[in-house]
Amino acid sequence: MMTIKARYPLSIEFQVKEQVAKEAKKHRRSLNAELGLLIEEGLRWREMQSKQAAA
Numbered sequence: 001m002m003t004i005k006a007r008y009p010l011s012i013e014f015q016v017k018e019q020v021a022k023e024a025k026k027h028r029r030s031l032n033a034e035l036g037l038l039i040e041e042g043l044r045w046r047e048m049q050s051k052q053a054a055a
Helices: 014-026 032-055
Strands: none
Touching: 014 032
8 A cells, every 4th residue: 555645844842742752762763754644643542532432
């Protein structure tokens, strides 16, 4: 499966960027990869929450 990636400028608080950078370093990922992973996890979490609310 081919993944199409889109560039998107992101403005975040400095403290958030620093926290993500620490996580990226800890898990040996780039800042961009860590941000993408956190966004994907957040979307999955929201999906699970909406399914639980519907149940």
